Amino acid sequence: MDSTDFGESIRHVSAFSALAEYAESSPHNEMDYKMTGGNSRLANEFAERVGSENIKLGALVELVEQKRGTVRVRYRSSDGVAAGTETLRADAVICTAPIQSLLKIKFDPPLSPAHQAAAEQLVYARISKNSVVYDERFWKDEDFSLVSDLTSHYYFHSTQGQPGKQGILTAYAIGEKADVFASQSDARRMRIVAGDLRDVDERAPKLARRIVSYAWQRDPYTDGAYALYKPGQWFGIRPILQRPHGKVLFAGEHLADWQGFMEGAIETGEAAATALIRQGS
Ligand SMILES: Cc1cc2nc3c(=O)[nH]c(=O)nc-3n(C[C@H](O)[C@H](O)[C@H](O)COP(=O)(O)OP(=O)(O)OC[C@H]3O[C@@H](n4cnc5c(N)ncnc54)[C@H](O)[C@@H]3O)c2cc1C
Structure with missing residues (x-):
């Protein structure tokens, strides 16, 4: 029964993650809550606040390049007839790709050997x-x-x-x-x-x-449901995966304290955005 929480048998799960799942003090399980009207309301609300003109769908990032204080993100657009490669420039980037997808993106300069090795060890449910x-x-x-x-x-x-x-x-x-x-x-x-x-x-x-x-x-863009930290990995590889790579910060479910949940994913995004705002001010 517990394996539906982790996506694999609890035997394969970090003791800390398992404890965090069950030792929660709240009388309610997070699964008790549902989004009235369907979960897509969350994405739609984000889109409204960010402005849909600022969102690119069907854009598969292939390269993240940092040079002279600028980050360039090259992506392949599968947007209707305009298929091809395009580039965005930014002062900084928050990358929320799940780990298997991160491994498919080329970073220039490359991720540190420790970061790369940590990413290669993390599996998904x-x-x-x-x-x-x-x-x-x-x-x-x-x-x-x-x-x-x-x-x-x-x-x-x-x-x-x-x-x-x-x-x-x-x-x-x-x-x-x-x-x-x-x-x-x-x-x-x-x-x-x-x-x-x-x-x-x-x-x-x-x-x-x-x-x-x-x-x-x-799913070719996630290669799994959510991250599965094995024994020793929560305090082993997770802190390494959380480290920024120059002006590229990382966020997402797999790095969250409340790992495996939307709320956790959002918290990591907010933390990364706050860090960028502080750096800029
Ligand atoms: C079966 C199942 C049940 C779940 N149930 C719950 C639940 O009841 N409650 C709950 O809170 N959470 C639940 N979750 C977890 C929740 O879905 C995740 O925690 C959340 O979606 C993570 O958000 P994220 O933004 O970190 O990653 P994701 O939602 O995985 O988003 C990552 C995005 O990156 C995109 N991407 C990948 N590679 C690239 C690339 N190269 N370029 C551009 N984009 C790329 C992917 O297409 C994807 O859209 C469930 C998950 C699953 C699979």
């Missing part, structure tokens, strides 16, 4: 989410969730509090189970996810209508 629409909500309880020892691993009710006869249960699988799902077709994934529910209701496979799946370990 394998997580696959498989949401199946059923013609009927056979699970009855609004707050239905279930941990199983089957491939589907963990189920939760995704249409909780929403009207309608049909409903969605999401199967959230980690580690090897996530890799099994990632290797299947949608049809077979749906057979596994609905079939694993036969002990709850034998009609589940017949009621299953459609599946939408995502495996973060196959």
